[in-house]
Amino acid sequence: MKKTALNKVHFATGGKMVPFAGFEMPVQFEGVNAEHETVRLKLGVFDVSHMGEIWVEGPHAFDLVQHLTTNDVAALFDGKIQYSCFPNGKGGIVDDLLVYRYNTEKYLLVVNASNIDKDWNWVNDNNSFGAKLTNASDVTSQLAVQGPLALEAMQKLTSTKITDMEYYTFKVIEFAGIKDILFSTTGYTGAGGCEIYFKNEDAEKIYQAVLEAGAEFGIKPIGLAARDTLRLEMGFCLYGNDIDDTTSPIEAGLGWITKFVDGNDFVDRDKMEKIRSNGPTKMLKAFEISDKGVPRHDYEICDASGNTIGKVTSGTMSPMLKKGIGMGYVTSEYGKLGSEIYINIREKLVPAKIVKLPFYKG
Amino acid sequence: MNIPGDLLYTKDHEWIRVDGKNAVVGITEFAQKELGDIVFVDVDTEGESLAAEETFGTIEAVKTVSEMFMPVSGTVDEVNAALADAPETVNKDPYGEGWIIKITITDDSAMQHLLTAEAYKAIIEG
Numbered sequence: 001m002k003k004t005a006l007n008k009v010h011f012a013t014g015g016k017m018v019p020f021a022g023f024e025m026p027v028q029f030e031g032v033n034a035e036h037e038t039v040r041l042k043l044g045v046f047d048v049s050h051m052g053e054i055w056v057e058g059p060h061a062f063d064l065v066q067h068l069t070t071n072d073v074a075a076l077f078d079g080k081i082q083y084s085c086f087p088n089g090k091g092g093i094v095d096d097l098l099v100y101r102y103n104t105e106k107y108l109l110v111v112n113a114s115n116i117d118k119d120w121n122w123v124n125d126n127n128s129f130g131a132k133l134t135n136a137s138d139v140t141s142q143l144a145v146q147g148p149l150a151l152e153a154m155q156k157l158t159s160t161k162i163t164d165m166e167y168y169t170f171k172v173i174e175f176a177g178i179k180d181i182l183f184s185t186t187g188y189t190g191a192g193g194c195e196i197y198f199k200n201e202d203a204e205k206i207y208q209a210v211l212e213a214g215a216e217f218g219i220k221p222i223g224l225a226a227r228d229t230l231r232l233e234m235g236f237c238l239y240g241n242d243i244d245d246t247t248s249p250i251e252a253g254l255g256w257i258t259k260f261v262d263g264n265d266f267v268d269r270d271k272m273e274k275i276r277s278n279g280p281t282k283m284l285k286a287f288e289i290s291d292k293g294v295p296r297h298d299y300e301i302c303d304a305s306g307n308t309i310g311k312v313t314s315g316t317m318s319p320m321l322k323k324g325i326g327m328g329y330v331t332s333e334y335g336k337l338g339s340e341i342y343i344n345i346r347e348k349l350v351p352a353k354i355v356k357l358p359f360y361k362g
Numbered sequence: 363m364n365i366p367g368d369l370l371y372t373k374d375h376e377w378i379r380v381d382g383k384n385a386v387v388g389i390t391e392f393a394q395k396e397l398g399d400i401v402f403v404d405v406d407t408e409g410e411s412l413a414a415e416e417t418f419g420t421i422e423a424v425k426t427v428s429e430m431f432m433p434v435s436g437t438v439d440e441v442n443a444a445l446a447d448a449p450e451t452v453n454k455d456p457y458g459e460g461w462i463i464k465i466t467i468t469d470d471s472a473m474q475h476l477l478t479a480e481a482y483k484a485i486i487e488g
Contacts, residue, residue: 032424033399225425294402294422316424317401346420
């Protein structure tokens, strides 16, 4: 089992440690609901060092990234980030990722921990362009500082102005006294904030500095369980649950990162264009339980007569809304806003309604 | 760990407070801690007669779903209605306000299999 550079610190600060994507990670500290609320209302810090980092460099860096990802890399500018995915050659998804553009000859791809090896092989296998590739996952640590007060608190640690940074941009700055820190206004919680990348050897120093700077704002360490409830309240996809090798980005509601523009001849473009023009047969939809009940991964979605029409891909009790919320793939006839569906919870048909994302609107 | 001496326990982490033929059932301090934040208590067996070790309901935390089992055979007389809107009461006060059901014991032969506080403590400290 792999450990992040902050493993000992998590044990010392009361983290409940569990195996996750091959790493020993803190699933919670004081309790998932309290942690969730801390991030929504103030700020919290997550160790997300398990995430993978792949550098793509050289004169053909753009060509490779454009080919491998569905979003339009040409739309990026230096210091800009986009959410994207790797199609797998069969119309499914290898992984979802962030693409950072340093310049036209230098990109950083940030990928899911569970897929690092798969992604690394995929990128190498498709590198007929001859871009220079580096897998920096094992030497790179990452913190996500998320919440409405995150940027204001982190401003204390740098003289570079960060509080006015646009969403999904980055700067390389001196932070907590350490030079060349990658600082981006990203995160997967919908609460605002930033993600900070640095070398493993600086992890403890930066983590302590972040906790100290955030103390007056009420910062707390947050576990992966709250990261999951936070992303689900926004309707963000989790690889392995909502998207995988068999789901199309079009069906997953990721049409907005699938850009059929001139010059973006990505893997599976033809397959995805066909799905878009024919209309997908199933779509990932969001639903809310009408009364009581908690939908969970793999529960059946049914019609009023109990016929199975889909499966829940993610589900939880929303800590902010105090309602059961979830997502799942259903055929288009059941996917309309307001449609009545039923979730089979322990052989009971529990009524639910198709709703718009995000679940939590702040 | 709070394990009151006047209660009896199951290996599945339920407690039972017996008063003649009547009893109150809940889950232990250890169980609520292991589960974490409880978000839903689902008991739809009110009025039913259940045998010892039969499932009387389900308790859901953010990440887990667990069944709850009858410590003895009995009729489920009442479900703690306050938990519908405040399931977290089970976390805060598992032996008090966070009780789950009230039952009438119909057959107390299973009583001999229940654990004393001391025996239960030995199990969880394993």
